[in-house]
Amino acid sequence: MGKSQTGQALERLREMVFSGDLPPDSNHYEADLADQLGMSRTPVREAALTMQAQGLVEVQPRRGVRILPISSEDMADIYDVLCELESLAAQRAAEIGYAKEDLQVAQDCIDEMDAALSKQDRNLWAKADDRFHTELVRLGGNKRVVEVVARYSDQVRRARMMTLPLRPLPVKSNEDHRAVLCAIERGDAQQAKDVHRAHRVEARTLLTNLIREFGLRRL
Amino acid sequence: MGKSQTGQALERLREMVFSGDLPPDSNHYEADLADQLGMSRTPVREAALTMQAQGLVEVQPRRGVRILPISSEDMADIYDVLCELESLAAQRAAEIGYAKEDLQVAQDCIDEMDAALSKQDRNLWAKADDRFHTELVRLGGNKRVVEVVARYSDQVRRARMMTLPLRPLPVKSNEDHRAVLCAIERGDAQQAKDVHRAHRVEARTLLTNLIREFGLRRL
DNA sequence: CTTAACAATAACGTATACATTAACGTATGC
DNA sequence: GCATACGTTAATGTATACGTTATTGTTAAG
Numbered sequence: 001m002g003k004s005q006t007g008q009a010l011e012r013l014r015e016m017v018f019s020g021d022l023p024p025d026s027n028h029y030e031a032d033l034a035d036q037l038g039m040s041r042t043p044v045r046e047a048a049l050t051m052q053a054q055g056l057v058e059v060q061p062r063r064g065v066r067i068l069p070i071s072s073e074d075m076a077d078i079y080d081v082l083c084e085l086e087s088l089a090a091q092r093a094a095e096i097g098y099a100k101e102d103l104q105v106a107q108d109c110i111d112e113m114d115a116a117l118s119k120q121d122r123n124l125w126a127k128a129d130d131r132f133h134t135e136l137v138r139l140g141g142n143k144r145v146v147e148v149v150a151r152y153s154d155q156v157r158r159a160r161m162m163t164l165p166l167r168p169l170p171v172k173s174n175e176d177h178r179a180v181l182c183a184i185e186r187g188d189a190q191q192a193k194d195v196h197r198a199h200r201v202e203a204r205t206l207l208t209n210l211i212r213e214f215g216l217r218r219l
Numbered sequence: 220m221g222k223s224q225t226g227q228a229l230e231r232l233r234e235m236v237f238s239g240d241l242p243p244d245s246n247h248y249e250a251d252l253a254d255q256l257g258m259s260r261t262p263v264r265e266a267a268l269t270m271q272a273q274g275l276v277e278v279q280p281r282r283g284v285r286i287l288p289i290s291s292e293d294m295a296d297i298y299d300v301l302c303e304l305e306s307l308a309a310q311r312a313a314e315i316g317y318a319k320e321d322l323q324v325a326q327d328c329i330d331e332m333d334a335a336l337s338k339q340d341r342n343l344w345a346k347a348d349d350r351f352h353t354e355l356v357r358l359g360g361n362k363r364v365v366e367v368v369a370r371y372s373d374q375v376r377r378a379r380m381m382t383l384p385l386r387p388l389p390v391k392s393n394e395d396h397r398a399v400l401c402a403i404e405r406g407d408a409q410q411a412k413d414v415h416r417a418h419r420v421e422a423r424t425l426l427t428n429l430i431r432e433f434g435l436r437r438l
Numbered sequence: 439c440t441t442a443a444c445a446a447t448a449a450c451g452t453a454t455a456c457a458t459t460a461a462c463g464t465a466t467g468c
Numbered sequence: 469g470c471a472t473a474c475g476t477t478a479a480t481g482t483a484t485a486c487g488t489t490a491t492t493g494t495t496a497a498g
Contacts, residue, residue, distance in 0.1 A: 043452065050269070
């Protein structure tokens with residue numbers, strides 16, 4: 001998919017949505033996007049329809065492609081889902097009983113997050129955090145859970161990036177990550193589940209409050 | 220979307236997938252499908268790409284549109300997700316504290332299921348059961364949960380229909396439904412969640428075993 | 439008989455042309 | 469001045485044409 005025009009359109013449009021280059025709640029005509037991407041309308045349209053199915057945009061007649069904004073309600077809904085499914089993944093990962101070397105990728109992510117924290121580099125931290133959660137879910141072994149988490153992580157990606165400078169340094173977050181991974185390593189499924197759920201509930205509260213407090217619109 | 224060619228293609232192709240008219244693991248050229256539907260390749264292709272994003276088919280160069288089959292592992296994965304999210308919905312519905320009249324639709328579904336059972340009409344029961352679960356999830360008030368449940372219900376729809384005649388009459392199922400609705404009406408969130416989770420775990424076990432026992436392929 | 443190269447085929451990916459249709463502005467009637 | 473009807477316009481929805489490319493079958497060499 002990476003080499004076809006449609007694949008490239010998808011990749012670049014997604015990037016433009018995540019970066020805020022195409023701002024939330026803005027509309028864009030297919031022809032304009034096609035010009036920007038240097039291709040015809042067809043691959044742009046196909047990419048837009050795919051992104052519509054992914055819940056990132058809305059394609060409406062004569063209004064172009066609308067970038068869907070994320071409200072605090074959306075954020076709450078999405079984190080509810082992430083909370084349930086990620087904590088299930090953590091539980092399952094512990095039940096599977098991975099060897100220490102199987103958890104190396106996750107461990108590396110945590111180390112990177114530590115390094116990012118000491119440099120106070122929030123962006124770097126966010127990337128490693130994202131990778132950690134993706135890896136954790138992968139370890140859970142349920143492909144649909146992986147799908148859903150990826151999908152909704154995409155939907156909140158832009159909003160997370162934009163609120164990143166407003167957050168306190170996520171020190172507590174890293175302790176949680178270590179605790180979850182430790183529980184998985186010990187095979188303590190209940191603990192892994194509980195700790196990760198609490199971790200996600202906190203993220204949910206933090207983010208929804210942040211949006212409300214700052215009266216953020218157009219996320 | 221219902222009036223455009225693309226919308227019709229989507230509607231009809233989905234129906235053809237659910238009914239088994241396009242059998243699981245079969246491949247279909249875009250041009251052939253376009254002929255069958257009496258339209259050009261463009262709307263068919265757009266519909267196929269949308270369905271690919273929904274996880275119903277796979278679009279591959281020179282192999283046409285492949286109808287994705289459901290294995291027992293897929294079934295287990297999907298029911299894990301449904302289990303978590305539907306039981307969350309039941310919990311939330313109970314917390315919201317609906318008045319009796321707000322639960323009328325769900326109650327009607329249960330009544331229909333009872334009627335279907337007494338007539339031993341499995342198909343009628345299945346339809347009402349589907350509506351009940353959809354309504355339950357709607358009552359939970361989380362739009363993303365509604366989305367995910369709808370999506371995965373679609374993915375297992377064909378497999379459920381094909382295994383329907385192999386199942387015992389779902390008498391126990393109806394007791395569960397009544398118990399969940401009763402708990403929601405009383406506002407007993409914990410009970411609603413627990414009962415519904417157990418209900419879904421049973422469905423998961425039943426269906427995955429059924430597939431394995433009968434050695435069903437190509438679902 | 440097996441295998442590799444090559445040519446024919448056919449399905450797709452993409453561009454483009456055209457029909458459709460909703461939105462907007464203008465003009466006309468009251 | 470206001471509302472309505474109509475024509476213009478522009479963006480989409482759809483069809484179609486065509487270049488690209490993987491696959492298949494054939495042929496020839498080993």
